[in-house]
Amino acid sequence: MITQTNHKETFRFVPATSVEIPPERVVALLKSEWELFTKQTGKSAEESKRSFKSLPLGVTSSFQHWDPYPISIVSAKGAWMTDVDGRELLDLSMGFGAMLAGHLNPTVVEEVKSSLKTGMLFVTPSPISTDAAERICRRFVIDQVRFTNSGTESTMYAVRTARAATGKDGIVKVEGGYHGSYDPFVVSAKPPVDEIGDASDPIAHVPSGIVPGDIYVVSYNDADSLERIFEKNASKIACFIIEPVMENLGIVLPDEGYLERVRELCDQYNVVLIFDEVKTGLTAGHQGAAQRLGVIPDLITLAKSIGGGLTLAAFGGKKKYMDFVTNGKMAHFGTFNGNPLAMAGIRAVDKICTKDTLAVAEAFNQQALDRISAIIEEYQLPAHTVGFGVKGCITWSTKPLRNYRDYKATDFAIAELSWLFSLNRGIITPPGLDEQWLISLAHGQKEVDLLVEDFRSFAQALRGA
Numbered sequence: 001m002i003t004q005t006n007h008k009e010t011f012r013f014v015p016a017t018s019v020e021i022p023p024e025r026v027v028a029l030l031k032s033e034w035e036l037f038t039k040q041t042g043k044s045a046e047e048s049k050r051s052f053k054s055l056p057l058g059v060t061s062s063f064q065h066w067d068p069y070p071i072s073i074v075s076a077k078g079a080w081m082t083d084v085d086g087r088e089l090l091d092l093s094m095g096f097g098a099m100l101a102g103h104l105n106p107t108v109v110e111e112v113k114s115s116l117k118t119g120m121l122f123v124t125p126s127p128i129s130t131d132a133a134e135r136i137c138r139r140f141v142i143d144q145v146r147f148t149n150s151g152t153e154s155t156m157y158a159v160r161t162a163r164a165a166t167g168k169d170g171i172v173k174v175e176g177g178y179h180g181s182y183d184p185f186v187v188s189a190k191p192p193v194d195e196i197g198d199a200s201d202p203i204a205h206v207p208s209g210i211v212p213g214d215i216y217v218v219s220y221n222d223a224d225s226l227e228r229i230f231e232k233n234a235s236k237i238a239c240f241i242i243e244p245v246m247e248n249l250g251i252v253l254p255d256e257g258y259l260e261r262v263r264e265l266c267d268q269y270n271v272v273l274i275f276d277e278v279k280t281g282l283t284a285g286h287q288g289a290a291q292r293l294g295v296i297p298d299l300i301t302l303a304k305s306i307g308g309g310l311t312l313a314a315f316g317g318k319k320k321y322m323d324f325v326t327n328g329k330m331a332h333f334g335t336f337n338g339n340p341l342a343m344a345g346i347r348a349v350d351k352i353c354t355k356d357t358l359a360v361a362e363a364f365n366q367q368a369l370d371r372i373s374a375i376i377e378e379y380q381l382p383a384h385t386v387g388f389g390v391k392g393c394i395t396w397s398t399k400p401l402r403n404y405r406d407y408k409a410t411d412f413a414i415a416e417l418s419w420l421f422s423l424n425r426g427i428i429t430p431p432g433l434d435e436q437w438l439i440s441l442a443h444g445q446k447e448v449d450l451l452v453e454d455f456r457s458f459a460q461a462l463r464g465a
Contacts, residue, residue, distance in 0.1 A: 006255065010386075011385070012384065012387075013384055014384040015384065019380040019381075021381070021414060025462065025464070030413070036424050037424055040087070043085045044083060045069050051072075077103050078442040080103075091103070095304065098304040099309050100304075100390070101348065101442070105352065110348075111344040111348040114344065119340055121339050122340065128338075129147065132147070132343040132347065133147070136302070136306065136316065139288075140287060143317065144325075145315070146322075146332055147313070147314050147337045147342065148337060149311050150180070150303065151179075151278035151303035152179075152182055153313060154315040155274075155315075158239075159182070159184070159241060161299060161322070166238045170238055171184050171240075171241065172215075172239070173185065174220045174246070175219050176191075176407060177243060178248040180278075183212050184212045184213055186207055187205065187210065187212045188202065192205065201225065201228075221252075221403055230265055238271070239271060239272040239273070243277075244275050244277070244280060244295065248434060248435075250401065253386060260294075266298075275300045275301070277302055278304060283304075283389045283391055298321055299316070299317035299318070301315045307345035310344065311336075311342060352441060358441075362439075364445070364447075365389070365390045366387065368437075369392045376394075378459070391437065391439075395410060396414045396415050422454050422458070425454055427450065
């Protein structure tokens with residue numbers, strides 16, 4: 001087995017020993033938990049049935065759907081949400097990072113109210129958008145930035161910028177990496193393992209209906225594979241797009257030295273390095289993942305955490321590349337780009353998310369990780385903990401995950417059970433192993449205690465204690 005040390009700015013704890021959970025126990029617990037779920041959520045069931053008539057799958061984004069039906073939320077404040085059945089739920093998803101400041105953060109609300117006094121949309125230059133751009137450039141230590149309205153837009157435009165700058169069209173992405181719904185990014189996002197070849201030389205998996213163009217796929221944490229692709233195809237490759245820390249497979253950490261080697265290879269072969277920080281961003285630290293990890297890309301994409309819950313995203317980076325937006329070789333348009341409401345979100349987050357406030361949230365997250373790690377050891381669970389910034393997760397595997405194929409070998413049944421067990425007891429996170437918990441500025445000791453004690457109860461249930 002290959003073992004590697006993760007980057008020193010990340011966290012992973014793998015216990016020395018573990019004891020298997022009998023599969024039949026997991027099956028039995030899942031059955032009883034789904035029965036409890038349907039018993040508690042009758043109004044969510046009714047709302048789901050109603051929504052199917054006007055919304056495909058009854059949801060506004062396909063990931064929100066699960067069988068038999070998802071929870072329907074009516075309000076949220078701070079770290080808590082209320083569903084249609086009147087249950088108070090501790091939110092540990094927090095919009096995948098978009099609610100880093102907390103639901104209805106007073107500073108965000110005040111900035112939005114102030115913006116509503118002067119206008120919602122100008123579609124012209126404004127000191128408001130210039131101020132926001134200066135804040136983003138200063139915060140993330142980049143030369144220039146352009147605003148968009150979603151992470152998908154930002155990653156798409158970053159790739160187009162790289163193509164314009166290099167005169168090449170090819171894209172390299174990581175197997176299992178998610179960068180939005182632009183056609184090339186859907187390639188090998190969650191491919192069937194039996195159709196993608198050897199891990200050291202992955203076969204790009206193209207779903208039906210996708211026209212990806214010239215696309216290459218590598219395994220995360222495999223710089224040798226990346227070098228081989230560059231050696232053969234660098235004359236055709238414009239960019240390598242990668243999450244510096246993968247956060248679509250739980251949390252998969254970079255090996256020590258991996259990102260540094262990626263940077264070297266991109267420089268050597270004249271390939272633009274794009275860091276997708278749509279999900280890391282400020283959840284990684286007060287200046288984002290690139291600055292924290294000490295590896296600086298050519299272009300960066302941002303969304304979610306930078307806007308306080310407002311619809312907002314951005315791409316930017318080194319002026320030598322953003323100059324191709326300036327000279328028109330990469331045309332970037334958007335009616336709602338830089339609208340005053342979104343810019344209000346940037347102002348608020350820039351005030352709220354300081355080095356000190358994020359350090360407090362991260363300390364709470366580390367406390368949760370440490371206490372849950374101790375429970376895993378106490379009950380000898382076949383799991384380990386992973387963390388980065390204010391995010392954490394429990395990975396149901398006895399070995400560290402280094403790439404997508406390691407993720408596919410984890411225990412998805414226990415992961416589903418863990419999620420459902422918590423949901424039935426008032427704690428909501430996204431289903432399964434794909435996502436993480438997030439400790440926002442609105443979470444405190446009470447919320448951390450609830451998270452930890454809920455996991456202790458789950459460990460006891462698994463062991464029949």
